[in-house]
Amino acid sequence: xxxxxxxxxxxxxxxxxxxxxxxxxxxxxxxxxxxxxxxxxxxxxxxxxxxxxxxxxxxxxxxxxxxxxxxxxxxxxxxxxxxxxxxxxxxxxxxxxxxxxxxxxxxxxxxxxxxxxxxxxxxxxxxxxxxxxxxxxxxxxxxxxxxxxxxxxxxxxxxxxxxxxxxxxxxxxxxxxxxxxxxxxxxxxxxxxxxxxxxxxxxxxxxxxxxxxxxxxxxxxxxxxxxxxxxxxxxxxxxxxxxxxxxxxxxxxxxxxxxxxxxxxxxxxxxxxxxxxxxxxxxxxxxxxxxxxxxxxxxxxxxxxxxxxxxxxxxxxxxxxxxxxxxxxxxxxxxxxxxxxxxxxxxxxxxxxxxxxxxxxxxxxxxxxxxxxxxxxxxxxxxxxxxxxxxxxxxxxxxxxxxxxxxxxxx
Numbered sequence: 504x505x506x507x508x509x510x511x512x513x514x515x516x517x518x519x520x521x522x523x524x525x526x527x528x529x530x531x532x533x534x535x536x537x538x539x540x541x542x543x544x545x546x547x548x549x550x551x552x553x554x555x556x557x558x559x560x561x562x563x564x565x566x567x568x569x570x571x572x573x574x575x576x577x578x579x580x581x582x583x584x585x586x587x588x589x590x591x592x593x594x595x596x597x598x599x600x601x602x603x604x605x606x607x608x609x610x611x612x613x614x615x616x617x618x619x620x621x622x623x624x625x626x627x628x629x630x631x632x633x634x635x636x637x638x639x640x641x642x643x644x645x646x647x648x649x650x651x652x653x654x655x656x657x658x659x660x661x662x663x664x665x666x667x668x669x670x671x672x673x674x675x676x677x678x679x680x681x682x683x684x685x686x687x688x689x690x691x692x693x694x695x696x697x698x699x700x701x702x703x704x705x706x707x708x709x710x711x712x713x714x715x716x717x718x719x720x721x722x723x724x725x726x727x728x729x730x731x732x733x734x735x736x737x738x739x740x741x742x743x744x745x746x747x748x749x750x751x752x753x754x755x756x757x758x759x760x761x762x763x764x765x766x767x768x769x770x771x772x773x774x775x776x777x778x779x780x781x782x783x784x785x786x787x788x789x790x791x792x793x794x795x796x797x798x799x800x801x802x803x804x805x806x807x808x809x810x811x812x813x814x815x816x817x818x819x820x821x822x823x824x825x826x827x828x829x830x831x832x833x834x835x836x837x838x839x840x841x842x843x844x845x846x847x848x849x850x851x852x853x854x855x856x857x858x859x860x861x862x863x864x865x866x867x868x869x870x871x872x873x874x875x876x877x878x879x880x881x882x883x884x885x886x887x888x889x890x891x892x893x894x895x896x897x898x899x900x901x902x903x904x905x906x907x908x909x910x911x912x913x914x
Contacts, residue, residue, distance in 0.1 A: 618643050618644045619640065619643040619644055619645035619902065619905055619906065619909065620643075620644040620645070621646075621909075622645045622646065622676045622677070622905060622909055623645070623646045623647075623648070623671070623674050623675050623676050624640055624645050624646070624647050624648070624675070624676060624677045624678075624679060624905070625647075625648040625649075625650060625665075625670055625675055625677070625678050625679070626640075626647060626648070626649055626650070626652075626662075626679045627650045627651060627667070627678060627679065627680050627681070627691045627693075627700070627702065628650065628651035628652075628680070628681050628691040628692055628693030628695075628696070628700070629651075629679075629680070629681040629682065629692070629693060629694075630681065630682075630693075630694045630886060630890065631694075631886070631890035631891070631894065632682065632886050632890050632893050632894035632897060633679070633681070633894065634655075634657065634894060635890075635891060635893075635894025635895045635897070635898045636679060636894055636897055636898040636901060637649065637659050637662055638659060638898070639895075639898035639899070639901075639902050640661075640662075640898075640901075640902065641659045641660055641661040641662050643902055644661065645661070645905070646661065647659070647661060647662040647663070648662070648663060648664075648665045648670055648671075648675075649662055649663065649664045649665065650664075650665055650666065650667045650670065650691070650700055651667075651691055651693030651695060651696040651698065651700055652664055652693070652695045652696060653695070653696045653698065654695050654696050654697070655695040666700075667691075667700040667701075667702070667706070668706075670706075672706055672707075672709035672710045673709050673710065673711065674711075675710050675711070675714050676711070676713065676714060676715070676905070676908070676909075677714060677715045677716075677717060677901075677905060677908075678707075678710070678714065678715070678716050678717070679717045679901065680702075680716065680717060680718040680725070681693070681718070681719070682718065682719025682720065682739070682740070682883070682886065682897070683718075683719060683720060683722070684718045684719065684720055684721050684722045684724075684725040685702060685722060685724050685725045685728070686722075686724075687722070687724055688701065688724075689701045689702055689703065689724055689728070702728065703728075704728055704731050704732055707728060707729070707731075707732035707734060708731075708732045710732075710734065712733070712734075713908070714734055714735075715734070715735050715737060715904070715905070715908060716729055716734050716735065716736045716737065717737050717739060717901055717904075718736065718737070718738060718739065719738070719739050719740045719897075720738060720740050720861075721736055721738050737904065739897060739900060739901070742900065743781065744900060745896060745897070745900055746781040746782065747781050747785075748896040749782075749885045749893065749896060750781050750782045750784070750785035750786070751785060751892075752884060752885040752888055752889035752892055752893055753782055753785070753786070753859060753884045753885055754782075754785045754786045754788075754789040754790075755789070755888055755889065756881065756884030756885070756887060756888040756889075757786055757789075757790075757834055757857050757859065757881070757884070758789060758790070758793065759888055760857050760879065760881060761832055761855065761857065764855050764877060764879070765831075765832065765853070765855050766853075767831060767853070768794075769790060769793045769794065769795050769832075770793055770794030770795065771794060771795070771796070772795050772796070772831040772832055773795070773796050773798070773829055773830050773831045773832070774790050774795040774796065774797050774798070774830070774831065774832045774833075774834065775797075775798045775799075775800055775823070775826060775830050775832070775833045775834070776790070776797060776798070776799050776800070776834045776836070777799075777800040777801075777820065777823070777833065777834065777835040777836060777837050777841055777842070777865070778800070778801065778835065778836035778837040778860075779799060779801040779803070779806035779807075779809060779810065780836055782836045782859060783799070783801075783836040784809075784813075786834055786836065786859070787799050787810070787813065787815055788813065790832075790834075791813070791814065791815060795832075796816070797815045797816070798815065798816040798817070798818055798826060798830075799813075799815045799816070799817050799818070800817075800818050800819070800820045800822075800823060800826070800841075801817065801819070801820065802819065802820050807819070820837075820841055823841065823842065823843075823846045824843075824845045824846045824848075824849055825849075827846045827847070827849040827850045827854075828849050828850070828851070830850065830851075830854055831851075831853065831854060831855075832854070832855050832856075832857070833850075833854065833855075833856045833857070834856075834857045834858075834859065835856070835857070835858045835859060835860055835864070835865045835866060836859050836860055837860055837865045838860040838861045838864070838865060839860075839865055840865055840866075840867065841865045841866075842856060842858070842865055842866040842867060842871075842878075843867055844867050844870040847867060847870050847871050847874055847876055848870075848874065850874075850876055852875060852876070854876055854877075855877050855878075856871060856876065856877065856878035856879070857879060857881055858878065858879065858880045858881060859881055859884070860880075861882070862880070862882065863880075864880045866878050866880070868880070
């Protein structure tokens with residue numbers, strides 16, 4: 504396996520060299536003014552996986568750099584030509600005072616594949632989505648504590664089960680809470696334990712100042728707790744990337760519900776999607792691709808224009824009562840009352856309403872029930888229909904943020 508390497512020094516001279524890890528023989532040449540070094544035998548280098556590039560950067564401050572990169576400075580030899588390796592990469596000594604750190608970089612994704620070695624993270628409760636987060640954290644060599652997982656039979660290398668009160672809070676770099684945050688009482692919801700651990704201000708205040716709190720949404724009790732402890736709270740569901748990724752399983756979940764709760768095919772049916780946001784666009788496209796006659800209700804002129812561009816029939820939200828008579832299925836993504844009693848009064852008895860908006864939704868559910876119209880507030884569809892994918896989405900975003908935090912912390 505041939506791997507190209509770029510060497511760059513303070514003088515910004517660079518060369519391209521080839522490295523053959525199969526023979527475990529390679530050579531580097533230093534920049535102008537640097538002594539050259541050649542390593543003919545490297546027994547302690549494990550052959551990396553396919554499609555790996557190496558990015559080599561010149562560093563200053565040996566002890567500081569060693570600590571940041573996770574090396575044990577007490578056991579290292581800085582002799583000319585020494586090469587050392589840990590989970591983050593390789594350290595090559597050109598001379599006792601001249602060295603390069605070689606960090607693995609994923610060519611496929613085009614981003615540095617930084618490990619989380621040295622970071623300590625506590626995962627507090629949750630559902631099946633948390634399993635993917637735990638898997639990703641342990642793969643990246645983070646030390647993970649699991650709270651509220653005592654009934655989980657599956658084990659993860661690098662993760663240990665702990666009681667909440669026994670966590671080493673003063674050493675934690677991050678706390679990962681369930682997507683719903685905390686219950687009004689401060690309890691942590693978990694499906695893998697019968698216990699009800701409760702996170703308190705005292706516990707949170709013991710964490711380092713840089714400790715991050717991850718949650719999907721932040722109910723008032725969690726927001727207040729984070730503010731009182733002075734900790735950064737990251738609401739994952741407020742992020743555009745998470746919302747767009749989640750719109751895919753949400754759209755598939757809406758299809759599943761439409762099939763389960765109706766006696767007609769999606770193909771050929773009249774479907775209204777309300778809202779042209781990140782979720783609404785994916786839902787409208789999905790139902791249109793299944794052959795539905797999709798109308799899109801929105802307020803902004805640019806959203807109505809986008810509907811036309813997508814081959815959909817646009818209408819103003821205010822016109823929903825006039826549109827209601829011809830509809831078979833209504834899917835709402837707007838978190839305010841838009842499916843009013845006036846619109847429901849004109850709907851056919853077989854109409855099915857799927858409300859994807861956050862609580863309390865955008866439907867007059869009481870009036871719909873009174874009129875015999877089936878309406879469901881469908882919250883958390885990604886975690887219900889595709890918990891593995893939904894967990895992978897959250898895991899990717901969380902680990903990327905932790906990598907950034909680790910770099911900032913090291914600097």
